[in-house]
Amino acid sequence: MNEEKSTNEKANIVHVSRSLEPVGQVISPELELKNKRSKEMYPYLNLSPGEYVVKVAKRHPVGLALPALTSLIVAVIGIGLTAYSQTIIDNFNQAISIEIPTAILIMVSLVLVVGSVLGLIISYFVFTNNRLFLTNESIIQRIQISLFSKQEQAVSLSSVEDSSYKKDNIVEYFFDYGDIRLSTVGDETTYRLSYVSKPKEYMAVLDNAVESFKNGRPVSDSVD
Numbered sequence: 001m002n003e004e005k006s007t008n009e010k011a012n013i014v015h016v017s018r019s020l021e022p023v024g025q026v027i028s029p030e031l032e033l034k035n036k037r038s039k040e041m042y043p044y045l046n047l048s049p050g051e052y053v054v055k056v057a058k059r060h061p062v063g064l065a066l067p068a069l070t071s072l073i074v075a076v077i078g079i080g081l082t083a084y085s086q087t088i089i090d091n092f093n094q095a096i097s098i099e100i101p102t103a104i105l106i107m108v109s110l111v112l113v114v115g116s117v118l119g120l121i122i123s124y125f126v127f128t129n130n131r132l133f134l135t136n137e138s139i140i141q142r143i144q145i146s147l148f149s150k151q152e153q154a155v156s157l158s159s160v161e162d163s164s165y166k167k168d169n170i171v172e173y174f175f176d177y178g179d180i181r182l183s184t185v186g187d188e189t190t191y192r193l194s195y196v197s198k199p200k201e202y203m204a205v206l207d208n209a210v211e212s213f214k215n216g217r218p219v220s221d222s223v224d
Helices: 002-012 027-042 059-082 085-096 102-128 170-175 197-213
Strands: 053-057 131-135 138-144 149-158 159-164 177-184 192-197
Touching: 002 192, 053 197, 059 085, 059 102, 085 102, 131 192, 131 197, 138 192, 159 192, 159 197, 170 177, 192 197
Parallel strands: none
Antiparallel strands: 053 131, 131 138, 138 149, 159 177, 177 192
């Protein structure tokens, strides 16, 4: 009886063969097109097959006001040294009884003007290259620390635990910009970006994307 039962159990066993190579993800032509467009627009992003950029957190130009003002003041000083070089040299020579060549003062003024322009260009490059990308799968943050130093971090939409934005003063409300903050589950990584233009609009798109991704629904596109 036991031998007969064992024979029946063996007869009911079904052996399933599995392919040695994993089955690739099926990507629709629409997703392929969106992925291709995103890669063309943002070639520096490491996007997976079928992943595309939904929205980019753009920074408000008001964040460049202080660097621009500083560069302007330095440039005006440099131009002023050139315009009144002879008067400045005459007064300086009378004060210390040492003759200073005009070329030295002109060189100093040139350094100030060129330095102010280069400083503004670098400030603009660093400021605008700090971005937060929302894709249909993840959040990607590019952090431009200096001219030659940058880093990138990414997290899946499923790991986003909390998101918020804030405006601290009347200037931020008037120009409609502020700070956004995202926190993740597990490693408690926090993503922050300041001077974000229209932060409420960006957060609304992000929250909808996170909810859709977690519930298995397609992430809606956003038009910037």
